[in-house]
Amino acid sequence: MSAAAVHVLPSPAPAGAGHPSSGVQHAALTADRAAALLAGCASARRASELHAAALRAGVDRDRAVDFRLQRAYAASGRLDLAVALLRRTPDPTAVFYTSAIHAHSSRGLHRAALALLSEMLSQGQGGLLPTAHTLSASLPACDGLAVGRALHGYAFKLALSGDAYVATALLGMYARAGDAAAARALFDEMLPDPHVVSVTAMLTCYAKMGALEDARSLFDGLPNHSKDFVCWNAMMDGYTQHGRPSEALRLFRRMLRSGVEPDEVSVVLALSAVAQLGTAESGRWLHSFVRSTRVRLNARVGTALIDMYYKCGSLEDAVAVFDGLRDRDVVVWNAMINGYAMHGRSREALETFGQLRAQGLRPTDITFIGVLNACSHSGLVDEGRRIFESMEREYGIVPKVEHYGCMVDLLGRAGLVEEAFALVQSMETTKPDAVMWVSLLAACRLHKNMALGQRIADHLVANGLANSGMYILLSNIYAAVGEWQEVGRVRAMMKASGIQKEPGCSAIEIGRQVCEFVAGDTSHPRTDDIYAKLEEMNGLVKEQGHVPQTDLVLHDLDEATKEKALAVHSEKLAVAFGLISTPPGTTLKIVKNLRACADCHAVLKLVSKITGRKIVFRDRNRFHHFVDGSCTCGDYW
Known part of the structure; x- marks a missing residue:
């Protein structure tokens, strides 16, 4: 039985109910009139007023009024009251239960939805038989294959598995569970004209399993007129989730050209792709796009913008978005804390944490990951210990492996x-x-x-x-x-x-074009110019007193060979290319998939001093801002 069953219905006659000002004249209220007024009602207060008026007029036990009341309470979020009414309904039909199941399932209350289904099947002598709508409302609540397969068998027994809604719900269930073979078998039965919801479910299944080529083949085989924005989003999500942001962004641009208007999810996915790429110019274009469309700059889109900007190296833009948001939930605050932490602005991260609590918001486990990371990046050991200990003591949050990981990183970096x-x-x-x-x-x-x-x-x-x-x-x-x-x-x-070392790769954005380099790379058309600039850089930094840290080359080689190996690291090639490709004074932004070595860090500091350039460098863990010979990390990373 659902926990909602223990709730008690509100007083049948709240103040003002039945009064002319409430808009309901109970003396003249008929069952048909009450049912009509309840249709489309989504306000708990209004539903309560109508309920009181129906009670006074004696029409509350009319089945149509009873059903509409349950739906009105459910639509307003008062599922407890909807279920309490269902419990008091004499001989409820499958329609009553289906409505309640759908209300719970659609809100993610899966256990309660399945409990209602179980109750329905045990009603009376032989139980109530589910309809196609009952099954299609129940299947999204199946979090595992066991219950889902049982419902599939029941649908087959009742000859309902061929219903379009049930078949689509079954496909979605198998897709969420990752059973691609079962999902595909159902999908093939729908050919040649599957519903777009079924196509999206199949795409989601392939994307979840990383079978992106299968997903793309299915996607490209569909005519454009049958692809809605949800279908495009499913394909984009697959690319972003599996580290292929360039394809996701290309798909977003293609979506715009096709005439399909993106929704909030489309924009968030595109921003996520840009954040992975670290291409600030693409991010600014997307921000402008949001301003010019009907996509609302709410907490979700704002969080994605903050995340994108700080991961692209533009913390100032992230702060500007944060300051301009009116609707700031804890997720928005978490993004800003993480942004400060990733850029080594640990004190600002801790101050933002304090402001979050002053706003009356309750920190989440994600909040503490950001704050502990901030402590780790600046060696704030005492603060880190205190915050870690406060998690369970003050907030009842049991530390997870990520929190322990932050503390291990903090203590390890500090030499403890x-x-x-x-x-x-x-x-x-x-x-x-x-x-x-x-x-x-x-x-x-x-x-x-x-x-x-x-x-x-x-x-x-x-x-x-x-x-x-x-x-x-x-x-x-x-x-x-x-x-x-x-x-x-x-x-x-x-x-x-069969284990291979991940090769280091550095990317630099010039205009809107991203160029990538690996150590010793000679594939770029301007290789000769790049290496000439690199040789010039190496000579200048040596004049400043730099001694190559050959002990970092962990191979049994002579010193000269080690020095040559250090000189052609991917980030140095990217800097050299940036210097010959941009006007003097232009900030260089570089992204690397691995942590920078100490020699490259030292060289980039000196290059920023010699050239008067700011170099923003993002490695696997954080950002380094090199300005006039120093780094914002304080050489602590």
């Missing part, structure tokens, strides 16, 4: 490696994940605690927990102490396991 390791060992409610182990190994390497690093690495390898990042860090730890034989052993293990 043993304390970080002790924290990992103390975890009881959740197990440490790969990110946490990599963070701990990185701290061991950074602070040269090789003994602990080897202990951790041996534990991971022995228990089959090592991934590519861990193997690489283990290899680096051995290389840092000159254990080349052990380095060879680890690399042989990587090769045997």
Whole structure:
């Protein structure tokens, strides 16, 4: 039985009910009139007034009035009152239950929806038989395959599985559960003219499983007139979720050309794609697009804009969007806190956290991830400890693996490696994940605690927990102490396991064009000019006293070869290309998929001083703003 069943109906005669000013004259109220007034009613207060008037007129037990009252309460969000009325209805029909099931299912109250279905099937002697509408309302509440398959079998038994609504709901159920084979079998039965909802469900299924080529083949095979914005969104979402933002953005532009008007979700997906790419100019174009369309700049779109701007390196624009939003929920505040944290503006992140609480908003687990990251990026150990301890004590939020990961990163960066390791060992409610182990190994390497690093690495390898990042860090730890034989052993293990190191790649946006470079890249048409500028840069930074940090090249090579290897890192190539491709004084914005090495960080600081350029650099974890020979990270990253 639904928990809503314990609620009591409100007093039947609230103040003003039946009074002329309420708009309901109970003396003249008939059942037909009451039912007509209740049609389309979506206000709890209005529903209560009409309910009181119906009671006084003695028409509240009329089945049409009773049904409309239940729907009115449900539409206004008072599902407790709708269910309470259902409980008092003599011999409710399947239509009554279907309405209640749909009201709960459509609001994500899946367990309550299925409980109502179960109650309906056990009504009376043999229970009430569900209709096609009952099943199509119940199937979206199935969070697993077991119940969904049972309903599929029941629909087949009742000869309802061929109904268009039921078939579409079944397809959606299998798609959400990731059973592509069952979903496709149902979809093929709908050919040659499937409903657009079925197509969208099938696209969503493929996208969720990462079968993007199958999804795109299905999408491209549809005539344009049958693709609505939901269909386009499903395909875009697949690309953004699986790290293919360029395709998502191209699809958004194609959607506009096709004449389909995007909705709020379309814009949020496009902004997410831009945030992944880090292309600020595309982001500004999208922001202008929002201003010129009917898409409302609400909390959801505002959050996506803030997220996009700070991930594209323009924290000032993110702050401007935040300051201009009237509708600021906790998700908007979380985005701003994360923006400050990612740019190393830790004090501003903590101040924003304080403002969030002053507004009376309750922090979420996401809020604490942002605040703890801010502490980690600036070495605010005491603040981090205090905030971490306050989560459960003050807010009842049990720390998750992400929060422990933030604390391990904070302690490890600060050199408190043993304390970080002790924290990992103390975890009881959740197990440490790969990110946490990599963070701990990185701290061991950074602070040269090789003994602990080897202990951790041996534990991971022995228990089959090592991934590519861990193997690489283990290899680096051995290389840092000159254990080349052990380095060879680890690399042989990587090769045997089929694990490959992710290649470093840096991208720079020139105008609206993005150019990518890998270490030692010679594929660009202007390669000769790029390397000439690179050689000039290396000479200038050496004149400033820079000594290449060849100890970072973790291969058994001579010093000259190590120096050459350092000189052609992807971010240095991107900077060189930026210098020859933009006017003096232009800010260079670079995105890298990995963490920058200490040598590149030192070189970029000096290049910013020599050229008078600001260089905004985003690595895997955060932003660095290089200005006049210094970095906003304070060399703490």
